[in-house]
Amino acid sequence: MKKVAMTIGVLIITACFLSGSLASQEMPGPGPAELWNYITKVSPYKEWSFWPDHQGMQPGRAPHGPLHKVYVNNHALNSPKPPVQYGAIQVKENYSKAKELKAITVMYKAHGYNPKDGDWFWVKYTPDGKAGPFGKPAGCIGCHGTRASNDFILVHEFR
Numbered sequence: 784m785k786k787v788a789m790t791i792g793v794l795i796i797t798a799c800f801l802s803g804s805l806a807s808q809e810m811p812g813p814g815p816a817e818l819w820n821y822i823t824k825v826s827p828y829k830e831w832s833f834w835p836d837h838q839g840m841q842p843g844r845a846p847h848g849p850l851h852k853v854y855v856n857n858h859a860l861n862s863p864k865p866p867v868q869y870g871a872i873q874v875k876e877n878y879s880k881a882k883e884l885k886a887i888t889v890m891y892k893a894h895g896y897n898p899k900d901g902d903w904f905w906v907k908y909t910p911d912g913k914a915g916p917f918g919k920p921a922g923c924i925g926c927h928g929t930r931a932s933n934d935f936i937l938v939h940e941f942r
C-alpha cells in the first residue's frame with residue numbers, strides 16, 4: 784500500500800514538472816492578440832534583454848520615429864548567426880522626441896508562417912495594444928528585406 788502511494792506521489796510530481804516545463808516553452812500563434820498577450824503577460828518584454836550592440840534608448844530613422852528601444856528574447860539573443868531561432872521576438876518601443884511612447888512594433892519568428900520572407904510575423908501596436916497593420920505587410924517586409932541576409936534585422940549585425 785505504501786509503495787502504491789509513493790508511486791502515485793512520484794507520478795504526480797513528474798506530471799507537474801512536465802506540464803510546468805512544457806508551459807514555459809509554449810509560444811503564441813502568429814496573431815496580434817496572442818502575441819500581445821504573450822509579450823505583456825506570459826513573458827513581459829520589459830524583462831527581456833537588448834542586443835549587445837543596441838542597448839537601451841537609441842536614435843532612430845523614419846518611419847519608426849526619433850527614439851526607440853529594442854527588446855529581444857532569449858531565442859533571439861541565443862542565435863549566433865542569421866537566421867535567428869524560431870520563437871525569436873523583437874519588440875521595438877517607438878518614442879517621440881519628448882520620449883513619449885507612440886507605438887510598439889514587433890517581429891516574431893514563427894515556424895512556417897511566411898517562409899519566402901524569413902518566416903517573420905510583423906505587427907504594429909498602439910501603446911495600449913491595438914494592432915494594425917499586422918501579418919505580412921508589404922511595407923515592413925520591403926524595407927527590412929533590404930537586409931534579408933541579416934534575417935531582416937536592422938539594429939543588430941551578426942558577426
Ligand code: HEC
Nearest residue numbers: 843844847875888889890905906907922923926936937938
Ligand atoms: C521605410 C523603412 C521601414 C519600414 C516600412 C518598416 N521599418 Fe522597421 N525598421 C526600419 C529601420 C531603419 C529600423 C532600425 C531602427 C530605426 O532606425 O528606427 C527598423 C527597426 C525595426 C525593428 C527593430 C528590430 C530590427 O529589425 O532592427 C522592428 C521590430 C521593426 N522595425 C518592425 C517593423 C514593423 C512591424 C514594420 C511594419 C509595420 C516596420 N518595421 C516597417 C525601417 C523600416
